Amino acid sequence: MADQQNLPEGTVHNILEQETLKWVFVGGKGGVGKTTCSSILSILLATVRDSVLIISTDPAHNLSDAFQQRFTKSPTLVNGFTNLYAMEVDPTVEHEDVGTSEGMDGLVSELAGAIPGIDEAMSFAEMLKLVQTMDYSVIVFDTAPTGHTLRLLQFPSILEKGLGKMMSLKNKFGGLFSQMTRMFGMDDDYNEDAVLGKLEGMKDVIEQVNKQFKDPDMTTFVCVCIPEFLSLYETERLVQELTKFEIDSHNIVINQVLFDDEVVESKLLKARMKMQQKYIDQFYMLYDDFNITKLPLLPQEVTGVEALKGFSSHFLTPYQPLSNRDQVEWLERRVSELKDQLKEAEEELNTLKKGKQKV
Numbered sequence: 001m002a003d004q005q006n007l008p009e010g011t012v013h014n015i016l017e018q019e020t021l022k023w024v025f026v027g028g029k030g031g032v033g034k035t036t037c038s039s040i041l042s043i044l045l046a047t048v049r050d051s052v053l054i055i056s057t058d059p060a061h062n063l064s065d066a067f068q069q070r071f072t073k074s075p076t077l078v079n080g081f082t083n084l085y086a087m088e089v090d091p092t093v094e095h096e097d098v099g100t101s102e103g104m105d106g107l108v109s110e111l112a113g114a115i116p117g118i119d120e121a122m123s124f125a126e127m128l129k130l131v132q133t134m135d136y137s138v139i140v141f142d143t144a145p146t147g148h149t150l151r152l153l154q155f156p157s158i159l160e161k162g163l164g165k166m167m168s169l170k171n172k173f174g175g176l177f178s179q180m181t182r183m184f185g186m187d188d189d190y191n192e193d194a195v196l197g198k199l200e201g202m203k204d205v206i207e208q209v210n211k212q213f214k215d216p217d218m219t220t221f222v223c224v225c226i227p228e229f230l231s232l233y234e235t236e237r238l239v240q241e242l243t244k245f246e247i248d249s250h251n252i253v254i255n256q257v258l259f260d261d262e263v264v265e266s267k268l269l270k271a272r273m274k275m276q277q278k279y280i281d282q283f284y285m286l287y288d289d290f291n292i293t294k295l296p297l298l299p300q301e302v303t304g305v306e307a308l309k310g311f312s313s314h315f316l317t318p319y320q321p322l323s324n325r326d327q328v329e330w331l332e333r334r335v336s337e338l339k340d341q342l343k344e345a346e347e348e349l350n351t352l353k354k355g356k357q358k359v
């Protein structure tokens with residue numbers, strides 16, 4: 001761990017201090033701790049910003065579990081806070097709410113068939129449009145596992161394609177196209193011009209937001225992972241894709257780290273710790289210009305505001321395992337634990353001996 005000396009501090013202070021930040025994405029493989037980390041980041045940001053919104057775009061919503069409060073697709077104030085709001089959106093079904101008319105749905109699903117992802121892109125644009133008007137100081141995204149997140153970043157080009165397709169259809173069939181849309185029972189609100197207008201409006205929002213996403217002053221992506229091969233591999237893929245999309249990323253959170261806090265006698269734990277260290281070393285080697293924050297694996301889950309707040313201290317001060325904190329204290333603990341174990345074993349032996357004598 002001597003290699004940490006020349007590195008940026010192992011905390012998320014850089015994110016809290018970057019006052020221009022407007023969008024903070026939190027992503028990584030499923031189950032590594034994205035929801036936990038994004039919730040804590042939003043809690044920490046709420047201490048330094050006027051207003052914070054956390055949005056979950058993962059269909060397997062668990063902001064409600066983390067905060068132990070029900071959230072919906074509208075921002076709701078988180079209990080115990082005055083400036084932290086949360087909402088859960090489902091990118092895959094949202095478009096059904098966009099137009100209630102048969103015709104609109106028909107066209108959208110028609111488009112969805114022609115251009116995979118257009119429905120998701122449209123609902124994402126709708127959501128961003130809404131959020132843009134709400135004026136939060138910073139918005140934290142608890143994203144779906146890696147694949148989904150990367151798709152989300154491709155939305156602008158997908159929308160562009162959708163628009164192109166509509167245009168070409170319109171040009172090709174001219175009046176026939178509008179006759180057809182009328183024939184299929186679309187009223188004037190949902191004719192092809194309305195749909196085109198809608199797409200165009202969304203494209204504007206998405207283009208504007210996309211510009212902000214590519215601005216490192218306004219947007220950053222926090223990669224959450226665990227010290228295991230698959231997660232390291234996935235993180236590398238994610239970081240490369242982010243570079244491709246020109247999205248800034250300079251924070252990695254390594255969650256579920258086993259620290260040498262207790263006297264570890266278990267062979268299994270010892271082996272896991274050794275394995276983790278191997279991958280932690282690789283993370284430091286690969287991402288030497290990142291802020292790497294290590295979080296301990298707790299014996300229990302991190303749910304409820306109090307637990308999240310408690311765990312948040314590890315985001316601000318690098319975790320110090322007990323064995324590093326004080327060698328004497330650590331050895332004293334070890335000696336006392338060994339004494340206890342010896343006593344227990346002696347008692348067990350005595351009981352066994354007594355039992356044998358009786359027989």
Ligand SMILES: Nc1ncnc2c1ncn2[C@@H]1O[C@H](COP(=O)(O)OP(=O)(O)O)[C@@H](O)[C@H]1O
Pocket residue numbers: 029030031032033034035036037062255256257295296297298299300301302303
């Ligand atoms: N460091 C940790 N120690 C113990 N439990 C954790 C830790 N980090 C996360 N958890 C728990 O693991 C589960 C999955 O975490 P979560 O943040 O929901 O992951 P994701 O959003 O990536 O799927 C949750 O029950 C959470 O409370």
Ligand SMILES: [Mg+2]
Pocket residue numbers: 034035036058060061062142
């Ligand atoms: Mg989650």
